[in-house]
Structure formats: C-alpha cells, structure tokens
Amino acid sequence: MTSQDDRRPVTPLDEVDHRILDQLRRDGRMSVTQVAENVHISRAHAYTRITRLTDEGVLTKFTALVDPVRSGRKSSAYVTLKVRQHSWRELREELRSIPEVEHIALVGGDFDVILLVRGVDNSDLRRIVFDQLQSMPGVLDTQTFLIFEDLDTR
Numbered sequence: 001m002t003s004q005d006d007r008r009p010v011t012p013l014d015e016v017d018h019r020i021l022d023q024l025r026r027d028g029r030m031s032v033t034q035v036a037e038n039v040h041i042s043r044a045h046a047y048t049r050i051t052r053l054t055d056e057g058v059l060t061k062f063t064a065l066v067d068p069v070r071s072g073r074k075s076s077a078y079v080t081l082k083v084r085q086h087s088w089r090e091l092r093e094e095l096r097s098i099p100e101v102e103h104i105a106l107v108g109g110d111f112d113v114i115l116l117v118r119g120v121d122n123s124d125l126r127r128i129v130f131d132q133l134q135s136m137p138g139v140l141d142t143q144t145f146l147i148f149e150d151l152d153t154r
C-alpha cells in the first residue's frame with residue numbers, strides 16, 4: 001500500500017509502460033521475455049522498462065491472487081470505520097497487523113476507512129469486527145457489509 005508520504009517522482013508513463021503494466025497485472029509471474037513478445041519490444045527494452053517502473057515505485061510488488069473460498073476464508077465483508085480525528089497514523093499500523101484484513105483505504109464520505117476483511121466463517125468475521133476492530137482506540141463506529149459473491153475483474 002502506498003501512502004502520500006512515500007511517493008517518489010515518476011517519469012510520465014507512455015503507451016509501452018501501460019501495456020507492460022497490463023501484462024504484469026494479468027500474470028505477475030510472466031517472464032520478461034514473454035512481456036517483451038506480448039508488447040512487441042525487445043527483451044532488453046522490456047527489462048529496462050520494468051526495472052525503471054520498479055525503481056520509481058510504480059510496480060510495488062509481485063504477488064499471487066489467492067481464491068479466498070478455496071483457501072479457507074469463506075466469509076468476506078467490507079467494514080467501514082468512523083475514526084477519531086488524528087488517530088489515523090496509529091490506527092493504520094494496528095489494522096495492518098490483522099491478518100484477516102486484506103485491504104485498507106482511507107476515504108472521504110460518511111465514513112473514514114474501508115476494509116476488506118476475510119474470515120473462516122461468519123463467527124470469525126464477528127470476532128474480528130467486535131473483538132478487534134471495535135475495541136481499537138480511535139474507532140468510533142463500524143458498519144459491516146457482507147459479500148455474497150466476489151468477481152475478479154482482472
């Protein structure tokens with residue numbers, strides 16, 4: 001997760017950069033040779049571009065997408081938090097330490113933070129929300145939205 005504080009200057013991205021990023025979004029394990037072939041550039045050019053994109057923080061990590069249900073996390077929810085003003089910096093570190101919290105976003109609107117939480121079952125989700133999230137200093141209110149079906153758009 002990137003925050004405003006750690007953003008480095010980035011060379012403006014061109015069409016080739018975007019095509020490379022699209023290829024790596026589809027398959028983060030794709031070889032540089034395969035990326036080069038798919039984007040119609042040389043392997044050396046693809047390697048140089050990927051290195052620059054990584055060094056500038058555009059590519060932040062290469063990771064695997066895990067099917068939550070097949071991996072044992074059968075219940076998912078978006079949980080929104082209203083937080084006490086000035087508590088975000090401490091709160092985000094606490095939220096990062098909860099293994100079931102898959103995504104954290106500071107947002108504007110009727111609530112301050114939205115989380116994607118994945119649990120073994122609904123009892124596990126209940127434990128995470130009531131015992132962990134609601135007991136954190138700085139959390140004023142939570143609201144939970146159960147996910148009935150996940151659709152991967154990539």
